[in-house]
Amino acid sequence: MDLYAGIALLLLACIGNAAWWAILVNRAHSLRYDASNLKYVRKLHDVGIILFPPLAFWFMGWTESGLLRGGSVTELPFVLQVLLMFALCGLLPFICSVLRWQARQAPAELLKATSQHFDVLKIQHVESDRQAVRGERIPLLAKFPGNQIHRLEVTRKYLSLPGRQADAGRNRRTIKVAQLSDTHFVGCPGRRYFEFATDRLCELQPDIFVFTGDLIDDEELFPWAFDMFSRLSGVAPGYSILGNHDWRLNHGRIRKGLVDTGWVDLGEKHTSISIGDVSVLLAGTEAPWIGSNPEVPVPGDEDVRILLSHSPDQRNYAHQQQFDLMLCGHNHGGQVVLPVIGPVYAPSRYGVKYAGGTYRHQQMLIHVSRGLGAQEALRLNCCPEVTLLEVEI
Ligand SMILES: [Fe+2]
Numbered sequence: 542m543d544l545y546a547g548i549a550l551l552l553l554a555c556i557g558n559a560a561w562w563a564i565l566v567n568r569a570h571s572l573r574y575d576a577s578n579l580k581y582v583r584k585l586h587d588v589g590i591i592l593f594p595p596l597a598f599w600f601m602g603w604t605e606s607g608l609l610r611g612g613s614v615t616e617l618p619f620v621l622q623v624l625l626m627f628a629l630c631g632l633l634p635f636i637c638s639v640l641r642w643q644a645r646q647a648p649a650e651l652l653k654a655t656s657q658h659f660d661v662l663k664i665q666h667v668e669s670d671r672q673a674v675r676g677e678r679i680p681l682l683a684k685f686p687g688n689q690i691h692r693l694e695v696t697r698k699y700l701s702l703p704g705r706q707a708d709a710g711r712n713r714r715t716i717k718v719a720q721l722s723d724t725h726f727v728g729c730p731g732r733r734y735f736e737f738a739t740d741r742l743c744e745l746q747p748d749i750f751v752f753t754g755d756l757i758d759d760e761e762l763f764p765w766a767f768d769m770f771s772r773l774s775g776v777a778p779g780y781s782i783l784g785n786h787d788w789r790l791n792h793g794r795i796r797k798g799l800v801d802t803g804w805v806d807l808g809e810k811h812t813s814i815s816i817g818d819v820s821v822l823l824a825g826t827e828a829p830w831i832g833s834n835p836e837v838p839v840p841g842d843e844d845v846r847i848l849l850s851h852s853p854d855q856r857n858y859a860h861q862q863q864f865d866l867m868l869c870g871h872n873h874g875g876q877v878v879l880p881v882i883g884p885v886y887a888p889s890r891y892g893v894k895y896a897g898g899t900y901r902h903q904q905m906l907i908h909v910s911r912g913l914g915a916q917e918a919l920r921l922n923c924c925p926e927v928t929l930l931e932v933e934i
Contacts, residue, residue, distance in 0.1 A: 722870030723912025754784025
């Protein structure tokens with residue numbers, strides 16, 4: 542093998558190796574593992590990705606009969622051959638992921654989408670509160686060039702429901718659901734940023750608000766959450782579930798705190814509500830972290846069945862229970878979206894397939910919010926968002 546072919550093969554092996562580690566981290570974060578175990582997995586991932594290239598170039602490349610010294614793969618020791626092949630196999634899921642990202646298309650049931658972008662740090666009327674927008678605990682990561690952690694996208698999406706289109710001739714009605722998710726109050730962005738987001742949410746004038754988990758990472762900041770959620774529940778009824786970050790804290794206290802702000806807790810529960818003359822079955826699941834998926838009535842007279850699930854991994858349960866719409870958070874859009882490649886990390890059994898956006902699964906629509914905050918203050922090509930879903934029934 543000539544030198545350049547050897548270099549190319551080893552570089553491809555490095556990419557494949559990194560892809561395997563990303564798959565491991567994504568899968569581990571979709572499970573009910575506590576923070577210390579996940580930290581261990583992340584450290585293993587860091588070491589595996591950092592050490593593989595120099596070790597591969599040395600032991601597979603530069604040693605006698607190595608790939609960079611005119612040797613071939615079959616001349617390598619058997620263990621290294623297996624390792625090289627295994628690393629190269631990682632290219633397959635990586636290429637599939639990139640192709641899926643490149644070929645992504647919104648489902649036909651997403652009739653229209655519009656959005657407004659705000660750079661909250663640069664908005665004139667909050668300019669004087671710059672520090673309060675940034676937050677008091679600004680990690681180094683927040684200063685990364687191009688970081689969008691202080692931006693906000695307010696999206697309006699108009700949806701029809703695949704399972705309800707057969708009812709032709711019926712009067713079409715629309716319900717307006719505003720979704721916010723993954724606020725992750727941790728100190729950055731600051732309180733003023735969330736006040737700005739609350740103003741925008743109130744302006745949407747929805748029929749209901751829904752919150753799909755990961756409220757807080759620093760319980761001392763609960764007053765921020767209390768202010769935000771109290772204001773929202775004063776505008777329209779709010780329904781909430783918790784997420785895996787809440788599970789790691791005193792989730793009973795967080796749940797009570799949300800209920801005290803006037804929000805209805807839907808963790809492992811369901812309720813029937815009316816929005817105008819539209820009857821809605823609303824349910825919530827915090828599985829696999831808290832409780833399990835709720836037992837819900839079989840489809841009846843309700844006009845629409847909506848599930849709040851922190852993770853889109855509950856997709857199959859939602860489909861089995863014939864929900865029309867599943868609203869999720871958790872994946873943060875991948876947080877870092879690379880040019881051409883797309884997102885690499887999403888804490889899901891499906892990897893980055895449901896990183897963020899609107900998807901169709903069988904007769905059900907799934908909307909995964911990119912969320913408002915993040916524990917690690919880094920978002921590249923992945924703006925925080927709140928969404929108004931106008932659902933045609
Ligand atoms: Fe989250």
